[in-house]
Structure formats: structure tokens, C-alpha cells
Amino acid sequence: MFLLFTGDPASRTTEVVDNVMIYIVAISVLLLIGVTVTMVYFVFKYHRNKGHKPVDIHGNVWLEILWIGIPTILVMTMFYYGYMGFRVIRDIPDNVFEVNATARMWNWQFNYDNGKITDTLYIPLDPPTLLHLSSVDVNHSFYVPAFRVKEDVIAGRENYLILQPAKTGDYDVACAEYCGLNHSMMYTKVKVLTPEKFNLWYSDTSSVSAAKATKAGL
């Protein structure tokens, strides 16, 4: 988007969220320095020992245009970058791998289209993953700090989250909505695998047939 980010982001969303964050913090710091320097300068310049008599100034059109115009432009650029980042987080890409995530007090369950069920989320590096979020009891929230994404999992309603990893690895998943006694222990991991490794893992459905056999009483 623009060139403020210098790290090694874990996902595409990490990059856009950090860029917006750095942009807003940078503007805030510059304004803080500007206001502080001006204030200290005036404290010395108009010290009463120098005999300055304060006078009110009325109606300076240029000053008024400046202090309305500059903050408006700054806030609009913050909104623009924030909105562009929001679209990266919320717009569903054409080609996605889909997983159903179910939250319950106090763990996560992931169901895959081929019948696999896990308590750790396995996803490919590519394509992005569309996670369908639902809860069987109270409200939870699916939060991957390294990806800078968090989405509420609302009881009785389906929500979604897109994961767009930029590199392989294991990343923490936390519940970010207080959901009762063991809320603080409601952690799991998202494991991002290369497409080859992921396909190997995904095509191994021996645990699925084992679970089906148990269900059928075989």
C-alpha cells in the first residue's frame, strides 16, 4: 500500500493493519511535538517579565481555513488507509479454501469439507482460507494476533474471517470475548503449511474413517 512497513509480516492483513497503525501514530507524534514546541516557545516569548500585554485576535480567515483544512485532510487520509485495509480484511477473494470453525465453552473445533475434524486449525499458505464462524453456546471471538485479525463469533448467527498468511508457521489463536470460567484458557493454534504439505495432510483421511467407524459402532 505504502512504504512504512519494514518487518516480515505473517500475513497480508498484518501488513495493512500495521501500516495504518504506524501512519496514525506517526501523525499523532508529529502533532504532539509541534504543539509542545510551540507551547514552550510561547511560554518564553511572552513571559510577563518581558512586558508583553496579551490582546485578543478576531477573524483571521487564513488561520481558520488552516485549522479546519489540515485536520480534515489528515483525518480523511487516516480514514482512507483504514478503509482500504478493512477491505483487504473483509472482501472475500475469488479462490478460497473453506473451513467451518465452531466455538464452544471453552475450545475450538474445525470441520473440513472432506470430513476431517481438528482442534488445531490447519490451512494452506495459498489460497487464502475463508473461515465460517459459529458458536454453539455464548459469544466468543476468533483472534489471531500475528495476523492482526479478530472476528466475533456470535451465538445463533454465522460470521466469517479470511486468513491470508504470507509465510508458513504456527500462530496463536485466542478467544477475545469473555465467555466464562475458562475463557483465558481458550487457546489453539493455526498451522500454516506449504500447499504440498497441506495437501498431504488434507488427503490423509484415515482419522475420518476411524471416527466414522466408531460412530457406526464398527
Ligand SMILES: [Cu+2]
Ligand atoms: Cu470464548
